[in-house]
Amino acid sequence: MSSTSLFERLGGTYAIAGAVDVLVDRLFENAGVIANPAVAEHHVAANGPGYKFLVTAWSIEAAGGPKCYPGLDMIAAHTKLHITDEQFNAVYYEIEATLRFLGVPEPETKEFMAIIEHYRPEVTQQQKVEQAGTLEPAVA
Numbered sequence: 001m002s003s004t005s006l007f008e009r010l011g012g013t014y015a016i017a018g019a020v021d022v023l024v025d026r027l028f029e030n031a032g033v034i035a036n037p038a039v040a041e042h043h044v045a046a047n048g049p050g051y052k053f054l055v056t057a058w059s060i061e062a063a064g065g066p067k068c069y070p071g072l073d074m075i076a077a078h079t080k081l082h083i084t085d086e087q088f089n090a091v092y093y094e095i096e097a098t099l100r101f102l103g104v105p106e107p108e109t110k111e112f113m114a115i116i117e118h119y120r121p122e123v124t125q126q127q128k129v130e131q132a133g134t135l136e137p138a139v140a
């Protein structure tokens, strides 16, 4: 484990903003991501700049950079979108592919992807599915 933060090793704000710029353009066109109608409704060009800003700030903080994210937490941001595991995977693979495309070294790619994976239960409906399992089954 390095003593420098992941934020620094990724190249700081400019490198992260540059990566998010590439990533978000690809996410807006990714068939697996926009298969979700609520996501497709949001992923339109007019939302690009604001979404890139929020995802950049989130990534800076998540990678151990300065506190600068002004947006919603991951549950509040995604709960109404009903994102499936498969749709989460589509985003996960696009993030990983973008980091590789940009030449981010393997250790930093793995470390960032572990952070993304950590948020899977908050972004998808896993928590609700677990809760639903505690409810009485509907009478047939």
Ligand code: HEM
Pocket: 033, 036, 038, 039, 040, 042, 043, 054, 055, 058, 070, 071, 072, 073, 077, 078, 081, 083, 087, 088, 089, 091, 092, 115, 116, 117, 119, 120, 123
């Ligand atoms: C760990 C993975 C993810 C991270 C870090 C992330 C990050 C973010 C951030 C920072 C926002 C802005 C929140 C705000 O408005 O304050 C957001 C919103 C959003 N995310 Fe994600 N996201 C993730 C996964 C996903 C996935 C898997 C999808 C779709 C398949 C998705 C679709 C969206 C959409 C459509 C919005 C906008 C919601 C709205 O404003 O109506 N996200 N996300």
